[in-house]
Amino acid sequence: AANLLEVRNLGTTFRFGQAEVQALHEVSFEARTGRVLGIVGESGSGKSLTARAIMRMLPETASVSNGEVLFESGNLLDLPEARMRSIRGSKIAMVFQDPQAALNPVKTVGWQIEEALVVHGMNKSRARARAIELLGQVGIPEPDKRIDDFPHQFSGGMRQRVVIAIAIANSAKLIIADEPTTALDVTIQAQVLRLLVDLKSRLDIGVILITHDMGVVAEICDDIVVMYGGRVVERGAVAGVFAAPQHPYTRNLLRSMPRIEGVRTARLPTIPGSTPDLSRLPSGCAFHPRCQFAEDICLREVPVLLPMAGSPEREAACHVARQNAGLPPDPDPTPS
Ligand code: SF4
Ligand code: MG
Numbered sequence: 001a002a003n004l005l006e007v008r009n010l011g012t013t014f015r016f017g018q019a020e021v022q023a024l025h026e027v028s029f030e031a032r033t034g035r036v037l038g039i040v041g042e043s044g045s046g047k048s049l050t051a052r053a054i055m056r057m058l059p060e061t062a063s064v065s066n067g068e069v070l071f072e073s074g075n076l077l078d079l080p081e082a083r084m085r086s087i088r089g090s091k092i093a094m095v096f097q098d099p100q101a102a103l104n105p106v107k108t109v110g111w112q113i114e115e116a117l118v119v120h121g122m123n124k125s126r127a128r129a130r131a132i133e134l135l136g137q138v139g140i141p142e143p144d145k146r147i148d149d150f151p152h153q154f155s156g157g158m159r160q161r162v163v164i165a166i167a168i169a170n171s172a173k174l175i176i177a178d179e180p181t182t183a184l185d186v187t188i189q190a191q192v193l194r195l196l197v198d199l200k201s202r203l204d205i206g207v208i209l210i211t212h213d214m215g216v217v218a219e220i221c222d223d224i225v226v227m228y229g230g231r232v233v234e235r236g237a238v239a240g241v242f243a244a245p246q247h248p249y250t251r252n253l254l255r256s257m258p259r260i261e262g263v264r265t266a267r268l269p270t271i272p273g274s275t276p277d278l279s280r281l282p283s284g285c286a287f288h289p290r291c292q293f294a295e296d297i298c299l300r301e302v303p304v305l306l307p308m309a310g311s312p313e314r315e316a317a318c319h320v321a322r323q324n325a326g327l328p329p330d331p332d333p334t335p336s
Contacts, residue, residue, distance in 0.1 A: 035200075071091075091171075102163045117169050234315065285298045
């Protein structure tokens with residue numbers, strides 16, 4: 001499938017008073033039509049920040065320092081804000097963790113879907129019919145009877161479906177969903193994720209799913225980007241990465257994944273150590289304090305994301321993985 005969105009060397013800085021801290025480093029990946037890309041990592045790894053940088057919805061204190069976000073033959077980072085506003089909510093839509101916060105409690109769900117349509121140019125009478133149709137598409141039973149209900153009259157899962165209806169209202173080509181099911185009951189999570197996969201196929205769109213859950217990636221993603229300390233440390237097709245993870249962090253994430261079938265242990269193994277503070281990253285490879293394979297070079301040089309198996313779509317950023325694969329070290333090392 002063709003690339004829908006290409007993120008190239010994206011860097012983002014945060015201001016802390018006088019100081020400036022690099023929070024995202026050289027983040028690169030692509031999202032494709034008809035595929036779900038999972039961006040995975042622990043909290044604080046830079047996943048949400050990446051999504052917000054793409055959408056140009058960064059907090060006041062953050063800004064993009066370098067890189068490109070290519071979408072429909074242009075760089076989103078270069079667009080005037082008015083153009084970006086029309087892309088947001090139409091061609092690229094975002095779904096956040098908490099549907100409660102995304103919906104206006106004092107407006108009916110119908111009003112909110114219609115509003116999204118009208119803002120992007122549809123007339124009022126057509127918008128109501130379309131809103132009912134959209135509620136049906138996201139699996140709300142009897143949409144014509146529910147359209148005038150308020151958000152509080154829906155369950156959490158149904159509310160998230162309404163948010164997804166708003167996301168696809170203007171024929172989005174890409175949905176970026178940031179932990180869209182984390183706030184929901186476990187049984188409801190799978191249904192909402194299934195809906196995203198269904199919509200991806202039915203509407204032929206691309207989905208970027210941000211998650212900390214490798215089980216979710218296994219279940220619904222086609223491609224995976226693993227982030228650690230504000231960098232991409234491994235990426236590729238899910239099948240390849242799960243079959244032969246190259247980065248020790250990816251291996252640990254997979255090992256800590258609960259078994260879906262087979263023996264369920266009472267306690268899940270967790271990765272020792274804690275996520276680094278993006279403002280005070282360890283030298284060299286940010287993972288080195290937690291890595292059982294760390295060598296001297298790991299403390300000195302940042303490992304760059306490089307092709308692993310001769311395929312540009314399978315990349316990892318690990319000195320030792322490259323040695324083990326018999327590949328030459330980084331041709332142009334970045335001192336930390
Ligand atoms: Fe571990 Fe070194 Fe690889 Fe980092 S570069 S993951 S410290 S082996
Ligand atoms: Mg987050």
